[in-house]
Amino acid sequence: MLLRTPLCLLIISLAAPVWADTVWLNNGDRLSGEIVLLDGGKLALKTKYAGQVLIAWKDIDTLRSDKPLLIRRQGLDSERSNQLEAAGQGMVRVVSERTQTVPLASIKRLIPPRAVLQDRFWEGNLDAKLDMERDDDDTDEWKLKGNTRMEHGRWRHVLNGELERKVKNRAKTADNWQLEYDLDRFITDNWFWRVGAEHNEDELAFFTRQRSLGTGPGYRFWDNELGRLDVVGQFNRLQLETRDTDLALNTYSLSWDYKRLLWGTRLEFYSTAEVQLPDIEQIDYVLDGEIGLRYRLNQWARLSLLYELDQVRGLGQSSSERRYLLGVGVGW
Structure with missing residues (x-):
């Protein structure tokens, strides 16, 4: 019995798809999926239940992502984040070489880095x-x-x-x-x-x-x-x-x-x-x-x-x- 429970949990975790990104909206809703990109004030999020959805950037309260992203902020060059962490209303914590908390309104573009030379x-x-x-x-x-x-x-x-x-x-x-x-x-x-x-x-x-x-x-x-x-x-x-x-x-x-x-x-x-x-x-x-x-x-x-x-x-x-x-x- 002691071995059966962790074994079942392991099987479930391996069978379930991994959706590492989470978006919290201003109205309290939460969406899980994979960030495709942010451009033109729209965040494209690929979900397992509704396909790809577009979310107005101004309607997002905060978000979290465990994967690297290229971030373009207003007036600054693009920078690479190792991950994003939720950080309160209208804010997000950018974890990179130097961790900092920035307003969502200052972020104009998010792009997952694509390998220039890809396997396929x-x-x-x-x-x-x-x-x-x-x-x-x-x-x-x-x-x-x-x-x-x-x-x-x-x-x-x-x-x-x-x-x-x-x-x-x-x-x-x-x-x-x-x-x-x-x-x-x-x-x-x-x-x-x-x-x-x-x-x-x-x-x-x-x-x-x-x-x-x-x-x-x-x-x-x-x-x-x-x-x-x-x-x-x-x-x-x-x-x-x-x-x-x-x-x-x-x-x-x-x-x-x-x-x-x-x-x-x-x-x-x-x-x-x-x-x-x-x-x-x-x-x-x-x-x-x-x-x-x-x-x-x-x-x-x-x-x-x-x-x-x-x-x-x-x-x-x-x-x-x-x-x-x-x-x-x-x-x-």
């Missing part, structure tokens, strides 16, 4: 758009855009894909797909080297098929719970095919990948773009860019708004194609 990290998005018009013209259009990235150790894999179909009055007006794969090897915590390949096919375009293979250095400015910014410069070998002939040329490119979570992770702003400079006189540059917003409906569903710009300049003239896409998607 995977994220991605898949967005879909469907447009059906029945007026003077019958138009059916659908488009899928997806991306995913996985990191393990000093390696990172990035995959992007796109598929578009459009039919107007039973005549096909768009039929194309695109697939791009990049492999990054981190040399330091910020510098990496990229090797990438891309394949495009467009049944109705002048160049029906495009292939490219490129390599070059990249720099990661930051990558944390709030977002990321990567910039990559590459040398590329591009092959273009038409129904009659083929063309091969070299290009130099500069690309970026930016993401920023807002409003306690509920809203995501992102932008990706690539500028290519071909080594032929007829073309000055080729720009392929997009800017978008994703609104989190729940843990996995997203509402997305996207603006795309494709632009080519050569022989003193510019040609641009702009698209606005509204759709739904999933994220992980």
Whole structure:
């Protein structure tokens, strides 16, 4: 009997999930979970009973966290805490190299530190758009855009894909797909080297098929719970095919990948773009860019708004194609 009780307690403690963070509200309620981040006056708390919830920072009386957090206070640089302890109404005790009690109102941001070189990290998005018009013209259009990235150790894999179909009055007006794969090897915590390949096919375009293979250095400015910014410069070998002939040329490119979570992770702003400079006189540059917003409906569903710009300049003239896409998607 004496051994049975501690044995049962041990089994229960091992089976139960560990929720190390606790938040006390001004109305006396208490919430337990895991702090995702604090930004824009909203604390994102992941709970086992209600998923991720957003709490107004001004409604919090005090809190406790047993895990390290990066703290940004008004007028001060970011500092790392070993843990946070509850310390009375509107206050919290920051335990680090020097323990101090500070007002909650002075804290503007909390971010769990993410290891720059991780054992394994995977994220991605898949967005879909469907447009059906029945007026003077019958138009059916659908488009899928997806991306995913996985990191393990000093390696990172990035995959992007796109598929578009459009039919107007039973005549096909768009039929194309695109697939791009990049492999990054981190040399330091910020510098990496990229090797990438891309394949495009467009049944109705002048160049029906495009292939490219490129390599070059990249720099990661930051990558944390709030977002990321990567910039990559590459040398590329591009092959273009038409129904009659083929063309091969070299290009130099500069690309970026930016993401920023807002409003306690509920809203995501992102932008990706690539500028290519071909080594032929007829073309000055080729720009392929997009800017978008994703609104989190729940843990996995997203509402997305996207603006795309494709632009080519050569022989003193510019040609641009702009698209606005509204759709739904999933994220992980």
